[in-house]
Amino acid sequence: MSQNFAFLDEHSKKEIRRQTLKAIAIPGYQVPFASRELPIARGWGTGGLQLTLSLVGQEDIVKVIDQGSDESVNAVNIRNLIQSTTGVEDTIHTSEATIIQSRHRIPEVPLKPFQILVLQVPTPEPLRSVEPSERKTKILHGDKEYSGAYIKLFEQIMRHGHITDDADYPVLVNGRYVMAPSPIPRFDNPKMNHNDGLILLGAGREKKIHAVPPYTDVASLAFEDYPFEVEDFSDKVCRESGLSGVYMDELVDEETGETYYMTNDTSYMLEKMNEEEDLHANHR
Template identity: 85%
Template sequence: MRQNFAFLDEHSKKEIRRKTLKAISIPGYQVPFASRELPIARGWGTGGLQLTLSLIGQADILKVIDQGSDESVNAVNIRRLIQDTTGVKDTIHTDAATLIQSRHRIPEVPLKPYQILVLQVPLPEPLRPVEPSERITKQLHADKEYSGAWLRLFEQIMRYGSITDDADYPVLVDGRYVMAPSPIPRFDNPKLEDNDGLILLGAGREKKIYAVPPYTKVASLAFEDHPFEVESFDDVTCRESGLTGVYMDELIDETTGETYYMTNDTSYMIEEMNKEGSVK
């Protein structure tokens, strides 16, 4: 039996593309879609994968990353499925890719106007921690009633002295919709604003698609006396490359027990290490 290009049938891809266009037209708004069955389990990237399969063309160059790595099990399996059903070229270089699918990270290299970044999202509803009802959260979004999201952040300040959300930190998109940016670290939140590329977010299990179009205003929720702050890595250095000021993983050397840091975006680290004289 002949396999359809990009696995999904053409009617499915058409429906997903139509919902994607609606999401782009209303930045930050969660658009319901008929999530399809795929040969991977729901919760492991089916929403992002359906976006990628509906958009990819034969001339595209694909990059798939999982928490900064091109070689994790999740990234390898998703890339293999896409390549087996499309035959498109792949790359580890962010600049060379036209379509990037990512789990939990926005690449260190800024997106270009010709690029689309697809983020996998497990929980797309930013109001879910304060409201379990889908019907009520829809009404709250319609009324622009986000006091629950603000109250949740305020309670963290009262209890711990600061906002403790380190990932999936809520943002206000285009001054209208509060959005869950997927479990990217706070370090990546500023990359959402005024980006040259198109950012799409897909949640297969929750059957939602939403988007941040290019050059859109995106502001992380914060208070005047407790402004939004990202994780700082200016005072630590990547042990492998000598880089600083990028998002890093804190690791422990199993031999010495020493704590050290390594650049999370592995392809960016390799590119910088290959630039003569740029790192130690």
């Protein structure tokens, strides 16, 4: 028996595309969709994968990353599934890809107008920690009543003296809907604002799709006296590449016990290292 292109049947892909168009038309709004069964467990990227499978075409070039790495187990398995059911070309270079599926990171290389970034989302509801009822959160979104999200941040300031959310930091999209941007680090939040590419967010377990269209206002929630701030890596240098000003992982050398930093976006790091090598080679 022949297998469908991109695994999903055509009716499923059409339904997902229809809901995706609605999400694009209403930036930041959570659109329900009939999440399909896939040969991976829900919670391991099925929402993002369904978006990718519904959108990918034979001319597309796909990149899959997991927390900055193209070679993690999750990234490799998802990429293998996409390739085995479509035969499309893959790449590790952000600038070459037409569809980028990512878990917990927005690449360091800015998106271009022809690119789609698909983010995997475990919990799409930004009000879930303050309101467990789905029915009530829908009412709150309808009324644009987001005091609960601000109170959560305010409580962090009262307890710790600063906002402690390091990832999945809530944002206001297009001045209307508060959105959970997937557990990307705060460092990546500003990349969503007036971004050139299309950002789609899929939650397979929660059966929701939301989107940030190109050139959309995206503002991280904050207070006048406690403005939004990203992680500061200006005084840190990547031990492998010498890069600074990018999002980095803090690691410990097992032999010396020394703490060091490594660029999280591995493909970006390799590209910069190769550029440096080419530059030195040309000067010889």
